[in-house]
Amino acid sequence: MTLQNVFDFHMPKVVRTGAGSFLTLAEEVEKFHPEKVGVISDRGLEKAGLVDRLVDSIDQIPDSIVTFTDTQGEPTFKLVGDVVEKMKKEACDLIIGIGGGSALDVAKATAALMDKENITPYLNGKLTIESRTVPSILLPTTSGTGSEVTMNAIFGDEEEQLKRGIVSASLLPDVSIVDPELTISCPPRVTASSGVDAFTHAIESYVAVKANPLTKIYAEKAMKLFGPNIHRAVHNGDKDLKAREGMILVSLFGGISLANAGVGAVHALAYPLGGKYKIEHGVANALLLPYVLEVTGKTCATEMVQIAKFLQLGDYDENTHKALGEVVGYLYELLDQLDLPSSLSELGVEEDSLNLLADQASKVERLLSNTPYNLSKDNIAKIYRNAYHGLPQMRREEVTEC
Incomplete structure (x- = not known):
């Protein structure tokens, strides 16, 4: 058998x-x-x-x-x-x-x-x-x-x-x-970056190659709790214990899912930024998430429809191709709303180091192999370039259309 x-x-x-x-x-x-x-x-x-x-x-x-x-x-x-x-x-x-x-x-x-x-x-x-x-x-x-x-x-x-x-x-x-x-005493920037980091764990483990029914339960609950609590925890966290409780459960549930399903390309690309530029792990993950997802999310349209529902962004069952753009747009806008950096250039990353970063990230095979998209070194370099200049391609196109 x-x-x-x-x-x-x-x-x-x-x-x-x-x-x-x-x-x-x-x-x-x-x-x-x-x-x-x-x-x-x-x-x-x-x-x-x-x-x-x-x-x-x-x-x-x-x-x-x-x-x-x-x-x-x-x-x-x-x-x-x-x-x-x-x-x-x-x-x-x-x-x-x-x-x-x-x-x-x-x-x-x-x-x-x-x-x-x-x-x-x-x-x-x-x-x-x-x-x-x-x-x-x-x-x-x-x-x-x-x-x-x-x-x-x-x-x-x-x-x-x-x-x-x-x-x-x-x-x-x-x-x-x-x-x-x-x-309660965690400052707003740390609350913001660590909170989006927790969401990154949930969303990456939800779509991971190694995801299973149990991990999806925890990841789903984490994502559902994230939207209603992240802004309150960041902007009123010293008074709003309910929001703090919601966010610590986002972290806990996302961590349980991560522990069993693993994470993927966002973390793979974040590692070199921490190693070379000492960028905090949560900040790197929060910034990279929309840029990576607009590429890797193309292979998991069904999951993106569900994630859009978890974030209360709408029902895209009949328009599955639109769900990814809405999720990426939400995450990009979130960086601005939480006063987090939205480009690598803001963090002092040098443009001529992007190829080196891509080379290093391409060697993090444990995480890249858990990503539902076969990212080449050229793909990774392009993601870093988009993140360096700011504003993911999907959002650039939408802004142009407007």
Whole structure:
């Protein structure tokens, strides 16, 4: 018998959501009976007092707590190595990550690599992390990466000037605590870029080659929640907890879909921008999404009709060829409405580097092969050129017609 439509579905052992769920952290920590806890975060949260709040909440459980808060910006291989060595030296037997995607990626990679003598082959993709011995708990403070539920971690390869993703089920935490109250103080630009990043996870995994019925359920729910909540979270996020709750669920559901179906060309093209120009991952994905989709979306017209419905853009069952243009137009306008950059030139990308970027992106085969369109290097270079000058071709044609 030939097996067909067989797929695995991975999630953390426990995913806890809801306002105030942070208050249950201590009871989860206690279940692991740790002697020494390692807490990984960033300087911003440390200054905001959230790291101290976390430490105080679990202070009576382990013998001691070690903190690392130098994860500002995009984490690199070297940074991961430094954190792993520190947590090894301190003999931490539980890792807690709190913060945005960078802090969470470092935390879950650290937990998975602490029992490895040489971590380099795991970071550069030559070896896959088959198991881990140190448990982990993750708490997101932004609504974007979904890192608290994914099997991916993204780091900068300084030598190659590239972003690289490591993938392993061992990166999934034991417990994810997803509390919208932790995102209240997230500034508007980060809320915007991380929010569109979360939508990118949902839409790319929805049309992915590896998509399956379960992943589509999560991706669909994420996209339906995105439209009603993104503007409120960006422009009134310090007061609108309901919008924050909606967006953290967009991130969570998009992350679950991403973890199992994977993402595609948007991420493949974003990696070189992060590696060479240090452009934040969420900003790069948000900017590239309409430019990539206007090309790759041509091969999934049925899905585009559904996505247009999810975004409440109209019913295109009788005019399927129009759905893609409406979705691309919505995403382009969204960049303006959320005060996000809409061209690579705005971000300091040099025009004479576009071919190099295309060469680098064309080598991200893991993601390109999951895209429902066979993108050549020339296709990729054209997408970068369109993104450099701004305004996707579809919208240019519509503006010309008007």
